[in-house]
Amino acid sequence: MKKLLLLTVISLLCCTKGLCQRDTVNFTVDFSEAHRNRFRVQMHLSVPNGEKLVDLNISVWTPGYYQVLEFGRNISEFRASDLRGNGLPWQRTRDDQWRIATGEGGRIHVSYTVTTERPFVAVPYIDKDRAFIRPTGIFMYPDKNLDRTVIVEIMEHPSWRNIATGLDSIAPRTFRAGDYDILYDSPILAGNLTELPSFRVRGAEHRFLGYQMAQFDRKSFMDDLERIVRSASDIIGEIPYEHYTFLGLGMGNGGIEQLNSTAVAFTGDGLDSDPANRLRTLSFLAHEYFHHYNVKRIRPIELGPFDYSRPNRTRGLWLSEGLTVYYENIILKDAGLIEPGQILEDWQNTIQGYENNAGRKKQTLAQSSWNTWEDGPFGKRGETISYYEKGPIIGMFLDLAIRNASKNEKSLNDVMRALYYNYYREKDRGATEEEIKMTCESIAGQNLDDIFTYIQGTGDLDYQKYLSMAGIQYQRTVIADGKSSVKLSIQPTLSILQKEILGDIFGY
Numbered sequence: 001m002k003k004l005l006l007l008t009v010i011s012l013l014c015c016t017k018g019l020c021q022r023d024t025v026n027f028t029v030d031f032s033e034a035h036r037n038r039f040r041v042q043m044h045l046s047v048p049n050g051e052k053l054v055d056l057n058i059s060v061w062t063p064g065y066y067q068v069l070e071f072g073r074n075i076s077e078f079r080a081s082d083l084r085g086n087g088l089p090w091q092r093t094r095d096d097q098w099r100i101a102t103g104e105g106g107r108i109h110v111s112y113t114v115t116t117e118r119p120f121v122a123v124p125y126i127d128k129d130r131a132f133i134r135p136t137g138i139f140m141y142p143d144k145n146l147d148r149t150v151i152v153e154i155m156e157h158p159s160w161r162n163i164a165t166g167l168d169s170i171a172p173r174t175f176r177a178g179d180y181d182i183l184y185d186s187p188i189l190a191g192n193l194t195e196l197p198s199f200r201v202r203g204a205e206h207r208f209l210g211y212q213m214a215q216f217d218r219k220s221f222m223d224d225l226e227r228i229v230r231s232a233s234d235i236i237g238e239i240p241y242e243h244y245t246f247l248g249l250g251m252g253n254g255g256i257e258q259l260n261s262t263a264v265a266f267t268g269d270g271l272d273s274d275p276a277n278r279l280r281t282l283s284f285l286a287h288e289y290f291h292h293y294n295v296k297r298i299r300p301i302e303l304g305p306f307d308y309s310r311p312n313r314t315r316g317l318w319l320s321e322g323l324t325v326y327y328e329n330i331i332l333k334d335a336g337l338i339e340p341g342q343i344l345e346d347w348q349n350t351i352q353g354y355e356n357n358a359g360r361k362k363q364t365l366a367q368s369s370w371n372t373w374e375d376g377p378f379g380k381r382g383e384t385i386s387y388y389e390k391g392p393i394i395g396m397f398l399d400l401a402i403r404n405a406s407k408n409e410k411s412l413n414d415v416m417r418a419l420y421y422n423y424y425r426e427k428d429r430g431a432t433e434e435e436i437k438m439t440c441e442s443i444a445g446q447n448l449d450d451i452f453t454y455i456q457g458t459g460d461l462d463y464q465k466y467l468s469m470a471g472i473q474y475q476r477t478v479i480a481d482g483k484s485s486v487k488l489s490i491q492p493t494l495s496i497l498q499k500e501i502l503g504d505i506f507g508y
């Protein structure tokens with residue numbers, strides 16, 4: 001009876017705050033078992049009258065990390081009850097699905113525990129010092145009802161100060177996502193975080209909050225990051241979000257992009273003392289930041305809206321990952337943070353790495369994207385290739401070919417802008433393989449079959465043909481065991497067009 005009264009009061013309070021419309025799903029997450037590496041999750045949702053069963057699913061993957069993660073494995077202590085507190089029968093119908101017999105429908109309450117194992121950007125993690133909510137691994141969704149509004153309340157932790165997320169806050173520690181796609185796109189980091197000085201670009205605030213940050217010159221680092229955001233957003237010409245948050249997760253590897261945030265392994269250690277480390281970090285952040293355009297908005301048609309119950313395959317990661325790698329240097333160059341010679345050296349290393357991988361004869365770039373769910377994010381060297389390696393080479397070729405064909409009036413930037421405005425902005429969707437090729441060709445003003453054949457085939461790449469468009473000499477020497485050494489250098493004499501292209505891409 002007491003429980004009933006309490007639930008009625010809670011639900012009245014929710015409703016007066018406008019937080020629990022019929023379609024809204026409400027979650028509370030508590031950190032009381034942080035020391036046991038466990039999240040406790042409460043979920044309230046309504047079941048339409050007459051629906052006798054409801055299926056609740058947990059995602060099997062995290063967009064941005066193209067691997068099956070089996071989040072269902074980590075869920076235990078599942079309970080379901082009606083609003084009066086009476087237990088409802090349920091059964092587990094799949095590894096990722098719980099079927100609840102709801103009786104007559106109405107509002108139901110579900111609770112479960114999520115056990116976490118390791119701090120990693122694609123999965124949830126909690127310990128006594130911080131919590132990283134990777135929403136795909138924490139929040140269940142009602143089957144086929146991803147369009148529901150979701151309210152998440154984070155319970156207070158006695159000694160944690162901050163919560164960082166890209167979600168809009170509607171009350172203290174309470175966040176709203178318009179639907180599940182937004183919820184799953186918005187990780188939440190809680191703990192005693194360090195906040196770096198924020199900056200504004202094109203009216204939008206950019207914040208950086210991180211766990212366990214080292215000592216470094218915060219102002220100078222954020223000045224560099226601001227330049228990166230400016231030069232990346234100048235490529236497209238607008239910023240499509242109201243605020244953006246960098247979530248620094250401490251030690252580790254990797255980063256995942258979202259629409260208005262990125263979660264990255266970051267401590268800032270060595271930023272001031274080691275220039276190469278600083279450049280790698282800035283390059284990594286430029287990559288993750290540029291993804292909010294390229295992959296979150298400019299994207300192969302298969303990459304969104306997502307199906308969270310199975311791998312979402314695409315042949316297009318050469319565009320989403322490969323071209324984002326290619327843009328790291330472009331962004332850093334426009335930001336004045338990299339020397340021309342370093343870009344040339346980077347191209348040289350990428351080409352040499354690719355040429356020395358026997359996998360290049362066995363797998364196409366399109367296949368490396370399609371099969372990444374089995375091969376792993378970086379492929380199986382010797383057997384397969386990585387779209388992180390061959391993808392940026394295609395980026396170079398496209399940029400060079402477009403600049404050459406258009407007398408340097410157009411570039412790959414025009415392709416990115418066209419894909420952004422014509423598909424994301426106007427049609428609110430990704431682009432098909434044909435549309436991507438057609439966009440490149442219409443901007444180049446010529447057929448680009450040669451380059452697109454490289455995406456679908458395993459043939460040798462004609463480096464000299466494209467590199468010479470910027471006056472770069474390609475030299476390959478066989479050293480030992482069939483391995484090659486690749487050397488890129490600038491030709492002694494350059495035409496006016498070559499000089500312009502070289503200057504625009506490298507900053508020479």
Ligand SMILES: [Zn+2]
Binds near residue numbers: 287288320321
């Ligand atoms: Zn990436």
